[in-house]
Amino acid sequence: MSLHLKALPSLSDNYIWLIINDADSSAIIIDPGRSEPCTRFLTQENINPIAILVTHRHWDHVEGIEKLVEVYDLPVYGPASENIPCRSKALEIGDRFKLPDFPLNFEVIDLSGHTEGHIGYLTDGMFFSGDTLFSSGCGRLLGGTALQLHNSLQRIKALPRDLTIYCTHEYTIDNLHFALKVEPDNEEIQLRLDEAKALRSNNQPTLPFTIDQEILYNPFLRTDRQSIKNAVAQHSGQDIETSEDCFRYLRLWKDGF
Numbered sequence: 001m002s003l004h005l006k007a008l009p010s011l012s013d014n015y016i017w018l019i020i021n022d023a024d025s026s027a028i029i030i031d032p033g034r035s036e037p038c039t040r041f042l043t044q045e046n047i048n049p050i051a052i053l054v055t056h057r058h059w060d061h062v063e064g065i066e067k068l069v070e071v072y073d074l075p076v077y078g079p080a081s082e083n084i085p086c087r088s089k090a091l092e093i094g095d096r097f098k099l100p101d102f103p104l105n106f107e108v109i110d111l112s113g114h115t116e117g118h119i120g121y122l123t124d125g126m127f128f129s130g131d132t133l134f135s136s137g138c139g140r141l142l143g144g145t146a147l148q149l150h151n152s153l154q155r156i157k158a159l160p161r162d163l164t165i166y167c168t169h170e171y172t173i174d175n176l177h178f179a180l181k182v183e184p185d186n187e188e189i190q191l192r193l194d195e196a197k198a199l200r201s202n203n204q205p206t207l208p209f210t211i212d213q214e215i216l217y218n219p220f221l222r223t224d225r226q227s228i229k230n231a232v233a234q235h236s237g238q239d240i241e242t243s244e245d246c247f248r249y250l251r252l253w254k255d256g257f
């Protein structure tokens, strides 16, 4: 099996991920907020798309679908509980599926919180996290609850630590500046910031990343730590006991950052 991943920049800071099977030049498209970056790349590289996977309903993840379906006649997989254009396969949490002639099995993971029905796609060594887990950050609450998003991040944290995570926005540098506010003494944040700046200055994505790596500096994966609880308590003026409390007020802090 020989697969490779390609990040197509879209809009101001989105990535559309393609999983490309080198054996037959077929590809799966994930969260096409625009069709043009996809059609341009697929034509240039002579790659044949076979399906679209969608993590959630937001326009910057779905607006390219209609045109791609028109051009390539593709099946569209997306969460059953959200309104996804042209959806042909409605997915429920825990569903497992395989695409014809593509060498991967996918499992649907509950990532509710950013939206009420957001899902993630787990497959061989890879996880597509949409707008739920970003590098050094997480999605905003735009439909779901803080508790849902907290629990979704804990679910990701419980996946194998060496999984490679593919998210859909280039927010890493901004997120790291916030992380430094929360944990000024965490040297891992500065190391990752230096790395991210070097990548961006060469116009390279700061993605993907691993959970192993992310757990060292992403404050939203560290809400069980006393140092983060103390910082959040001081900023919010609230008593912070649990990881959920810490997450709720950390998310609010970031919203106003």
Ligand SMILES: [Zn+2]
Pocket (backbone or CB within 6 Å): 056, 058, 114, 131
């Ligand atoms: Zn979104």
